[in-house]
Amino acid sequence: MDKNLVIENLTITYKNRTALEAIDVVVKEEQLTGILGPNGAGKSTFLKGVLQLIPALSGKSTYLGQPIKKRLKRFAYVEQRQNIELAFPINVIDVVLLGTYPKLGMIKRPGKKEKQLAWKCLEKVGMTDFAQNQISELSGGQLQRVFIARALAQEAEWIFLDEPFAGIDAASEKIMIQLLKQLRDEGISMMIVHHDLHKVQDYFDQVILLNRELIAAGPVAEVFNLDNMKQAYGEEIAEMLKLGGK
Ligand code: ADP
Ligand code: MG
Secondary structure (H helix, E strand, C coil), X not given: CCCCEEEEEEEEEECCEEEEEEEEEEECCCCEEEEECCCCCCHHHHHHHHCCCCCCCEEEEEECCEEHHHHHHHEEEECCHHHCCCCXXXXXXXXXXXXXXXXXXXXXXXXXXXXXXXXXXXXXXXXXXXXXXXXXXXXXXXXXXXXXXXXXXXXXXXXXXXXXXXXXXXXXXXXXXXXXXXXXXXXXXXXXXXXXXXXXXXXXXXXXXXXXXXXXXXXHHHHCCHHHHHHHHCCCHHHXXXXXXX
16 A cells, blocks of 8 residues: 555635635655645645644545544654744653654653664754753754654654744755655655745655645646746746746
């Protein structure tokens, strides 16, 4: 069975306002998938809706032939940084260790095996020097890497990231994208909300272009063209992007 993520007829409404309407898309596994669209397009809503963290008016998402609800342990979600409670006193290694909890069940505490796994994951993202630091002491890029380590400790097959590069410097962004590409090569599937359109071709294998509705989805070479971008962002985008096409 393939490990694609199948999203059918997903409609999400806040009070009376429809944020996403009848989204049908199959997200291919083991790819870096960019979620693009203007502000308010429903990108964050899409990630949360797929994971059923918010109620959907209609639709479903399926993974390995089961509703996502039954497969949640295989998914990790890193929300937008400004929404994360950084004042909470917890150090880096304990954040990563949290990733091992879903598999442990209700009663068991993490033991030696889990601690070793957490350390390995922290090593993978190059953050062992910070193991004992409070998360409030980290830069934005470092924090993102710690959350990725937590997702790895969870042994997630899919990682969803909401604007992981927002507010981080160019050097950290470069480290991050190299890490994400490495994880992709190792078989992890990722959906990433992103808004710097200049990097799209370099960063992503496939893109999902949203503006309340699905504008287009597929391999970046097919979807990231001027017509589609105009549909999602409006005419002004042409100037900015200098993409080929009509
Ligand atoms: P994006 O991430 O693409 O900027 P969002 O998914 O955050 O867009 O939001 C899509 C639309 O839904 C926006 O118009 C936003 O104002 C609205 N929205 C988002 N979250 C809520 C909420 N919790 N309650 C009401 N409206 C919301
Ligand atoms: Mg958003």
